[in-house]
Amino acid sequence: MKFIPLVWAALWRNRAESVLTLLALSVAFALFGIMIALNAAYEQAIDDARMDRLIIACRFECGAIPLGYREQLARIGGVTAVGGQVWLGGHEQDEHHQITVMFVDEEMRSAWPELPLSPADWRALEVTPAGIFLSRKAAARRNVRTGDTVTLNLPPGSRADGGTTWFFAVLGVIPDPPGWGQSNPDMIVGNLRYLENSIDLEERGRVNVLRVAVDRPEHARAVCRAIEAWFTNASPALYCVPARENAQELADANINMRQISLGIGAAGLFMILFLCANGIAESVRERLSEFGVLKALGYGDARIALLVILEAAAPTLLAALIGGALARGVGAFLAHLAVKGVIDMPEMRASPAAFGWALVAALLIALVSALAPLYRLRRMDVAAVVAGR
Amino acid sequence: MTELRQIAAVCLVGIGSLRERYATALVIVVGMACVVGVLTSMLSLTAGLTRAYLRPEDATRAIVWAERANFDQSRSLHRDVIGTILDAPGIARSSNGAALADPEFLMRIPPLEGFAAGSLQLRGVGPAGLALRPAFRIVAGRMFRTGARELVVGVGAARKFGLTVGSEVRLRDGKWPIVGVFSCGADIIESYLVGDAVIVMAATRRQGFAQVIAQLVDAKAYPEFQRWLTENPALAVYVERKTDYDRRELGMNTAFFTRMAYVIGAIMALGALCGVVKVMSAAVRARTREIGTLRAIGFGATPVALSVLLEAALLGTIGAVIGAAMAWLVFDGREMWVWGAFKLHVAPSLWVLGLVWALVTSLLGGFLPALRAGRLPPFEALRAE
Numbered sequence: 001m002k003f004i005p006l007v008w009a010a011l012w013r014n015r016a017e018s019v020l021t022l023l024a025l026s027v028a029f030a031l032f033g034i035m036i037a038l039n040a041a042y043e044q045a046i047d048d049a050r051m052d053r054l055i056i057a058c059r060f061e062c063g064a065i066p067l068g069y070r071e072q073l074a075r076i077g078g079v080t081a082v083g084g085q086v087w088l089g090g091h092e093q094d095e096h097h098q099i100t101v102m103f104v105d106e107e108m109r110s111a112w113p114e115l116p117l118s119p120a121d122w123r124a125l126e127v128t129p130a131g132i133f134l135s136r137k138a139a140a141r142r143n144v145r146t147g148d149t150v151t152l153n154l155p156p157g158s159r160a161d162g163g164t165t166w167f168f169a170v171l172g173v174i175p176d177p178p179g180w181g182q183s184n185p186d187m188i189v190g191n192l193r194y195l196e197n198s199i200d201l202e203e204r205g206r207v208n209v210l211r212v213a214v215d216r217p218e219h220a221r222a223v224c225r226a227i228e229a230w231f232t233n234a235s236p237a238l239y240c241v242p243a244r245e246n247a248q249e250l251a252d253a254n255i256n257m258r259q260i261s262l263g264i265g266a267a268g269l270f271m272i273l274f275l276c277a278n279g280i281a282e283s284v285r286e287r288l289s290e291f292g293v294l295k296a297l298g299y300g301d302a303r304i305a306l307l308v309i310l311e312a313a314a315p316t317l318l319a320a321l322i323g324g325a326l327a328r329g330v331g332a333f334l335a336h337l338a339v340k341g342v343i344d345m346p347e348m349r350a351s352p353a354a355f356g357w358a359l360v361a362a363l364l365i366a367l368v369s370a371l372a373p374l375y376r377l378r379r380m381d382v383a384a385v386v387a388g389r
Numbered sequence: 390m391t392e393l394r395q396i397a398a399v400c401l402v403g404i405g406s407l408r409e410r411y412a413t414a415l416v417i418v419v420g421m422a423c424v425v426g427v428l429t430s431m432l433s434l435t436a437g438l439t440r441a442y443l444r445p446e447d448a449t450r451a452i453v454w455a456e457r458a459n460f461d462q463s464r465s466l467h468r469d470v471i472g473t474i475l476d477a478p479g480i481a482r483s484s485n486g487a488a489l490a491d492p493e494f495l496m497r498i499p500p501l502e503g504f505a506a507g508s509l510q511l512r513g514v515g516p517a518g519l520a521l522r523p524a525f526r527i528v529a530g531r532m533f534r535t536g537a538r539e540l541v542v543g544v545g546a547a548r549k550f551g552l553t554v555g556s557e558v559r560l561r562d563g564k565w566p567i568v569g570v571f572s573c574g575a576d577i578i579e580s581y582l583v584g585d586a587v588i589v590m591a592a593t594r595r596q597g598f599a600q601v602i603a604q605l606v607d608a609k610a611y612p613e614f615q616r617w618l619t620e621n622p623a624l625a626v627y628v629e630r631k632t633d634y635d636r637r638e639l640g641m642n643t644a645f646f647t648r649m650a651y652v653i654g655a656i657m658a659l660g661a662l663c664g665v666v667k668v669m670s671a672a673v674r675a676r677t678r679e680i681g682t683l684r685a686i687g688f689g690a691t692p693v694a695l696s697v698l699l700e701a702a703l704l705g706t707i708g709a710v711i712g713a714a715m716a717w718l719v720f721d722g723r724e725m726w727v728w729g730a731f732k733l734h735v736a737p738s739l740w741v742l743g744l745v746w747a748l749v750t751s752l753l754g755g756f757l758p759a760l761r762a763g764r765l766p767p768f769e770a771l772r773a774e
Contacts, residue, residue, distance in 0.1 A: 020667035027660035059499050060561045060593050237561065239499045264427055264653055271423035271657065274416045275664045281412065
């Protein structure tokens with residue numbers, strides 16, 4: 001405790017420069033915090049994708065799977081539910097604004113229970129077949145609310161009645177489902193039965209993707225193999241992948257901040273290491289006589305070292321705290337940009353781990369910064385310094 | 390003229406004293422190196438992708454694809470309309486009079502074993518496909534034979550998926566052998582398997598091509614080519630210059646990363662800016678007597694202030710060059726796989742961007758200390774300890 005006045009006095013010897021150092025350190029720690037949170041968000045997007053949910057598509061990109069496969073799939077051991085899904089993509093009134101609606105059938109309640117539709121939402125879809133639910137992000141991007149109408153425009157031929165525009169009533173706003181990562185379009189959910197009744201007869205009874213729930217995650221691979229084997233000679237043949245492995249593949253195949261975020265955070269810290277080291281070295285150099293007096297008064301090397309390390313650690317730890325708070329602000333700004341469609345990234349959450357890592361990094365920077373000044377102080381000729389030589 | 394001489398003289402004095410202040414100078418140099426290093430490294434990814442997709446020869450090429458249907462979005466250019474498209478005006482002709490336009494078939498191939506092994510893609514090309522790619526070279530094995538169930542694999546896909554001459558991939562009608570490995574001047578097609586489009590379509594029982602790539606006589610031929618195709622009542626197609634198409638597709642897919650690079654670059658620059666202000670303020674403080682002496686012997690306030698500003702700019706520039714050089718040494722030419730194989734490219738434009746980024750940051754950071762240096766009263770400065 002008795003060091004605190006000494007450390008405090010040393011920190012405020014040059015107020016303006018101390019504040020500037022603190023600002024630089026805080027910005028670097030804010031960047032570090034954002035990168036850690038971003039890394040965790042991408043990891044979370046993969047972790048949220050469940051192993052016991054299977055995604056089934058055409059093995060050779062046929063684009064459409066007969067819904068009739070559902071009964072055969074349901075008979076395969078380990079399969080507990082099968083749901084159908086169709087993507088319909090086009091543009092809104094402004095043709096620069098792309099929109100994709102994901103139509104699902106009611107079997108998805110069991111096949112994909114993570115889809116964030118409550119029983120009341122499912123009932124609403126049943127009562128209003130031309131209704132849709134938008135995720136918060138999708139609704140914010142389009143500035144729509146419950147009760148509004150959203151349009152989807154497609155080239156001629158998409159509707160059985162010859163029309164090119166689909167009108168959907170917004171039934172509500174839902175959260176993004178867990179694992180809904182960067183590679184997916186905005187979550188907009190519609191009723192597959194409505195789509196079926198609105199498209200050409202020859203296109204009915206087909207889906208883009210089937211989602212399957214299996215009884216246990218460890219059965220997922222075996223069930224996938226069984227499904228592929230069952231449909232090897234079918235037309236179309238099927239390809240099956242556990243949702244979690246699919247998420248991992250997508251993360252690896254696209255430009256992914258997860259891979260580089262930690263490197264960027266480290267570069268930010270390296271940037272301030274020299275600033276911090278230079279600051280503490282300068283401070284010690286200018287106060288050699290003060291340290292000489294302390295040594296003459298009986299302060300040992302260990303106590304002097306503690307004093308210098310505390311002096312180095314005070315701004316870095318403070319900056320880690322400020323940076324953590326700033327990171328939340330910048331993170332919120334980035335989330336706002338994501339909602340506006342300027343950037344696209346998974347939702348970042350405040351994490352105690354990120355905060356802990358920032359504190360550890362702050363201590364490490366302080367220790368490394370203090371090394372050179374401590375070496376200098378150890379070799380100091382106390383008599384000469386006190387005499388002013 | 391006197392002012393200029395004074396500026397030069399003060400700058401030389403300042404730079405001369407950098408040796409004694411090397412530790413503080415290092416703060417700016419390292420800070421800027423980190424900022425520019427991170428910025429150029431991140432942007433080297435989009436530059437590399439752009440280089441792989443946007444080929445110089447694409448400037449006189451156009452791409453034609455079908456308007457989308459509900460299902461089967463990627464292969465809806467029916468083979469019946471291909472002849473009509475190849476009759477469009479403005480398409481260059483080979484010596485034998487054949488149109489230099491190639492209908493292409495695209496599809497993803499699932500992994501032979503296991504799950505989620507990445508996205509191996511197959512491109513079916515016709516006779517004009519190779520004429521459109523003069524850099525195409527077989528580097529191992531041989532070329533696939535027209536009409537045969539054979540494929541060749543690009544060097545990028547070969548490395549990524551461990552494919553080589555003698556490997557097999559499974560299509561709908563069974564296993565197809567890989568008979569050769571090809572390179573194509575770092576074109577993105579090096580990430581594909583390539584085979585005879587007609588045979589691949591027959592094997593996969595598809596009737597539609599994905600797109601037609603057409604070599605035009607020259608860039609001026611495009612408007613007429615586009616008008617003829619889009620106004621033709623027998624066709625329902627989209628037409629776009631190949632460069633515009635690639636730039637649009639690439640822009641959509643890389644926008645997030647590019648914007649993120651600039652956001653991160655700006656945050657780091659803000660941190661570096663605070664560092665520059667701190668370091669240059671300390672430098673002015675350390676040089677107070679020197680500045681006082683200069684002012685006392687007749688040097689003006691402007692040359693003194695400018696010398697501080699120029700010193701910050703010089704240190705920032707050195708840092709930017711080091712940062713960009715580090716990014717170039719570590720990342721330039723390193724192969725990556727994002728939708729296909731490509732090499733990271735620390736393009737000259739990124740060096741320039743890094744320099745400008747560092748210069749602006751350094752000059753902004755040096756402004757306040759420079760102002761303070763210029764306003765130092767000579768007598769007070771001379772009395773400073």
